[in-house]
Amino acid sequence: MKKIQMVDLQGQYREIQSEVNERFTSVLESAAFINGPEVQEFQKALEAYLGVKHVIPCANGTDALQIAMMGLGLQPGDEVITADFTFAATVEVIALLGLTSVLVDVLPDTFMIDPAAVASAITPKTKAIVPVHLFGQTAPMDEIMEIAAKHNLKVIEDNAQAIGATFTSVNGTKKMAGTIGDVGATSFFPSKNLGCYGDGGALFTNDDALAHTLRGIVNHGMYERYHHDVVGVNSRLDALQAAVLNAKLPRLDSYNTKRRTTAKAYNAAFNGHPDIELPKTVNGCEGICDSCDCHVFHQYTLKITHGKRDALVAHLASEAIPCGVYYPIPLHRQKAYTNESYKETDFTVTNALSEQVVSLPMHTELDAAQISHITKTILNFLNS
Numbered sequence: 001m002k003k004i005q006m007v008d009l010q011g012q013y014r015e016i017q018s019e020v021n022e023r024f025t026s027v028l029e030s031a032a033f034i035n036g037p038e039v040q041e042f043q044k045a046l047e048a049y050l051g052v053k054h055v056i057p058c059a060n061g062t063d064a065l066q067i068a069m070m071g072l073g074l075q076p077g078d079e080v081i082t083a084d085f086t087f088a089a090t091v092e093v094i095a096l097l098g099l100t101s102v103l104v105d106v107l108p109d110t111f112m113i114d115p116a117a118v119a120s121a122i123t124p125k126t127k128a129i130v131p132v133h134l135f136g137q138t139a140p141m142d143e144i145m146e147i148a149a150k151h152n153l154k155v156i157e158d159n160a161q162a163i164g165a166t167f168t169s170v171n172g173t174k175k176m177a178g179t180i181g182d183v184g185a186t187s188f189f190p191s192k193n194l195g196c197y198g199d200g201g202a203l204f205t206n207d208d209a210l211a212h213t214l215r216g217i218v219n220h221g222m223y224e225r226y227h228h229d230v231v232g233v234n235s236r237l238d239a240l241q242a243a244v245l246n247a248k249l250p251r252l253d254s255y256n257t258k259r260r261t262t263a264k265a266y267n268a269a270f271n272g273h274p275d276i277e278l279p280k281t282v283n284g285c286e287g288i289c290d291s292c293d294c295h296v297f298h299q300y301t302l303k304i305t306h307g308k309r310d311a312l313v314a315h316l317a318s319e320a321i322p323c324g325v326y327y328p329i330p331l332h333r334q335k336a337y338t339n340e341s342y343k344e345t346d347f348t349v350t351n352a353l354s355e356q357v358v359s360l361p362m363h364t365e366l367d368a369a370q371i372s373h374i375t376k377t378i379l380n381f382l383n384s
């Protein structure tokens with residue numbers, strides 16, 4: 001059996017090596033390292049893939065979130081509501097811009113931001129909501145968009161973990177994750193579902209005026225060379241990274257299908273076990289029915305109940321099976337982001353999840369022998 005890895009980027013590279021290398025060589029020979037044809041090709045291809053009017057490439061996913069907030073004109077003191085159970089990038093940029101983050105709890109089955117908690121956190125200072133499409137599926141966007149419309153709030157989708165996932169609204173319209181709110185932000189960090197070989201990110205929007213503003217912000221606030229109309233940043237996707245993304249984007253759907261196939265095998269092995277709760281999808285389907293693409297399983301995350309999570313994690317480490325705990329400390333308890341007004345009773349779900357979740361190896365190169373070794377090791381441990 002091949003060595004089990006959390007993410008296997010070497011195996012994936014071998015499959016696309018000749019195309020990536022050819023594209024690299026042509027960038028090196030052209031010396032068009034910044035912007036240039038690879039970046040433009042990627043921008044157009046991603047716009048077509050997502051069915052969105054504007055893609056604005058940038059340097060990484062954290063920048064994308066920050067640039068989105070700058071582009072929407074959020075001002076110091078404005079409140080931005082986001083989820084307690086996620087990666088820190090969102091609250092980090094909120095803090096850097098002098099905005100105030102308001103963390104709210106998540107839903108116990110899907111781990112997504114809880115719309116009822118969002119609604120009750122709204123104050124006259126609230127200006128935006130950042131739903132995080134965690135682990136590969138979208139937050140409950142019908143409810144979020146309804147709350148936003150009612151209170152005139154902006155919606156920034158953190159789509160770093162769900163590129164390629166779809167969201168079907170109650171009214172039947174189907175949209176790609178990241179194209180539902182005012183602006184979507186994504187990351188092309190190597191381990192993401194669409195990852196480059198360094199850092200990369202992008203913003204998506206259907207709003208022409210906002211797209212224009214964002215294009216200036218990523219480039220030092222310039223709309224005309226050496227005319228700095230607004231305070232911007234330097235945040236570019238470089239051509240070598242775009243070359244990787246051009247090779248991978250046509251394969252994204254098949255990568256995501258492989259992830260779903262793995263999730264299906266994991267689900268089948270663990271279904272009904274008394275110590276395990278399987279990942280649930282926002283729209284209530286299995287997320288892995290053959291036609292369904294509502295979940296792209298950036299992570300396959302189980303809840304291990306009866307206090308057995310930490311012992312299982314230790315056992316997997318001793319068996320050389322990698323796993324991850326995303327996320328072990330709720331954001332409201334992080335030193336940099338804690339706030340006296342937070343009450344532990346407002347975060348009961350996140351607090352419980354931080355003690356129960358475990359994410360299993362999930363990537364495009366896992367084979368049946370590896371999956372069966374992982375599931376057997378886990379079941380033998382829990383049953384012993």
Ligand SMILES: *Cc1c(COP(=O)(O)O)cnc(C)c1O
Pocket residue numbers: 060061062063086087089090132158160161186187188189199200201
């Ligand atoms: C990865 C990630 C980010 C940040 O992306 P970078 O490209 O690493 O800056 C932001 N939000 C979430 C949810 C992520 O998973």
